[in-house]
Amino acid sequence: MTIQGHTRADITEHGRNRILAALPQDILAALVERAGTVSLARGRILQEVGEPVREALFPHSGVIALVAPMRDGRTVETAAVGPEGYLGFWAVLGSDDRALCRAVVQVPGTATRLSIDSLLAISRTYPPLTDLLLRFSKVLLTQSIQAAACNDLHxxxxxxxxxxxxxxxxxxxxxxxxxxxxxxxxxxxxxxxxxxxxxxxxxxxxxxxxxxxxxxxxxxxxxxxxxxxxxxxxxxxxxxxxxxxx
Ligand SMILES: [Zn+2]
Structure with a gap:
């Protein structure tokens, strides 16, 4: 079965991400039209502190750790992104598009990748997508607050x-x-x-x-x-x- 040139299997693959799965079929098809699938290789740094964020990644599986690198080279995980979320939120949140943490693949998987410009263009035509992207920021805040306490107390x-x-x-x-x-x-x-x-x-x-x-x-x-x-x-x-x- 084809939806705007994509097979149902293509759509299903991207729909393994929880944010993408919440989109109506026509919006998801429009997004998939501009997207590709990438492998998330173990240990790969996807985003470095201070670098501009040019693309969004919506994992289907795997774990991307968000870490705060210290001057002595040590790191500690403060939050993580998996199939429930996306990477690229620094650009979506506004002000400027620079990343404020490092993102590194902790557990390998695959993800839907598209440019931030494409993501923002689609979210302007379909505001509920903006709401979903912002809601994930709340989840990240919850993770970060909990991790700060957990790392110190548990x-x-x-x-x-x-x-x-x-x-x-x-x-x-x-x-x-x-x-x-x-x-x-x-x-x-x-x-x-x-x-x-x-x-x-x-x-x-x-x-x-x-x-x-x-x-x-x-x-x-x-x-x-x-x-x-x-x-x-x-x-x-x-x-x-x-x-x-x-
Ligand atoms: Zn704890």
């Missing part, structure tokens, strides 16, 4: 469980979370050895299985029990602020 085990749960929500769950322990340690802002004690403990309890470059979640409820309240707070923000998942 144990590494709880933070690690929270991070894995969010990542697990954003991937095809049969594939496991395609993230190395080194990258997870980087995102949590801790040494690899400190993290290793936590992940080995999870494995010994049958909660996860550690594989090269992949952490497979075996016992989701066990991971939820190990996590702090922050996972639920952020998850509820997605559920209440964003449209229902398809």
């Amino acid at each position: 144990t590494l085990e709880a933070r690690c469980a929270r991070c894995l749960l969010h990542a697990h929500d954003r991937v095809d769950q049969d594939d496991g979370v395609q993230m190395s322990q080194a990258r997870l340690a980087l995102m949590l802002g801790v040494r690899r050895q400190s993290l290793s004690a936590v992940t080995k403990s999870f494995q010994a309890r049958g909660v996860v299985r550690l594989e090269p470059g992949c952490i497979r979640v075996l016992d989701r409820s066990g991971l939820e029990a190990a996590s702090c309240e922050c996972y639920r707070v952020v998850r509820e923000a997605y559920e209440t602020i964003l449209p229902a998942a398809g």
Whole structure:
């Protein structure tokens, strides 16, 4: 079946992103007309602090971490974008189009890519898209506020469980979370050895299985029990602020 030159399969692929899935078929088709699909390769820096934002990415799967790089090279994740959101919000929010954080692929996946100019042009013709894009900013604020408290107050085990749960929500769950322990340690802002004690403990309890470059979640409820309240707070923000998942 064809919608304005696109097969239903094309539309379905882009509709794996929750914001795109909330659009009416004709608006989605107009957007897809100007868009392409890109791979999000693990570790790739998609956006650097101070650089102009020229394109928007709507992930279908995977995790893009938003991090604040420090002068000594250390980083810590403050928020993340997956299939529930999009990257490119600095330009959508106005003032100027410069990025105020680094965006790096933490878990590989694919995304719909289109220029910011195209996205803004479509949102001008269909204002509910602007509303969706702004609503995602609320989710990011919730994540950032919660992460600031969590990073300071909660144990590494709880933070690690929270991070894995969010990542697990954003991937095809049969594939496991395609993230190395080194990258997870980087995102949590801790040494690899400190993290290793936590992940080995999870494995010994049958909660996860550690594989090269992949952490497979075996016992989701066990991971939820190990996590702090922050996972639920952020998850509820997605559920209440964003449209229902398809
Ligand atoms: Zn927490």
